[in-house]
Amino acid sequence: MRFCPECKSLMIARSGKMHCRRCDYSEEITDSESLKVTKTRVEKEIVIVDEDDAIPTLPTCAIRCPQCDHNVAYWWLRQLRSADESEVRFFRCVSCSHTWREYD
Template sequence: MKFCDECGSMMHTEDGVWVCRSCGHEEARDLEAEASMTTTQGQEKSEIIDVSDAEDRGLPTTTVVCPECGNDTAYWYMQQIRSADESETRFLVCTECEHKWREDDH
């Protein structure tokens, strides 16, 4: 996305140039600069965290009761799974049975 240097409106591409539909200002396209722009498609992917080797990766532990086996220790990590203005979600993995669950802010 590019914004017009003259009026600040969003520009559109037409025949290899950027064109402002508000004021008519035109600029040549810089394909190299456009290739480095961040797209929303690249932001949609969420990282999957493999916790099978949690102890080897140095994940922190906390005292919490596992709902499956009753063990009182779990590894934890935080991950942003909702929009950026929402708080992160804490994921927990039992150190005994490796049951996974999450803790949301309410």
């Protein structure tokens, strides 16, 4: 990240130059590694670590377990992707401890 020397605003890369959106200052990009173009978004593996001791303190709801058909499960929310996307609801069956997720 580079900041404008004139107004201290964040600069953006465009056409091989760094441009300031606020004051129109621009400069050439001299370091070839400072500009990296990617065509695909790289997803990192998401690891969810749950402490089994904390599970009984989670709230419960009436939902049918897809594995054993029990009708009560613990639930919690996690923000797995970027902040502009909705959270993912996780459920864990009280009876068989099967865990599944639901998206909005």
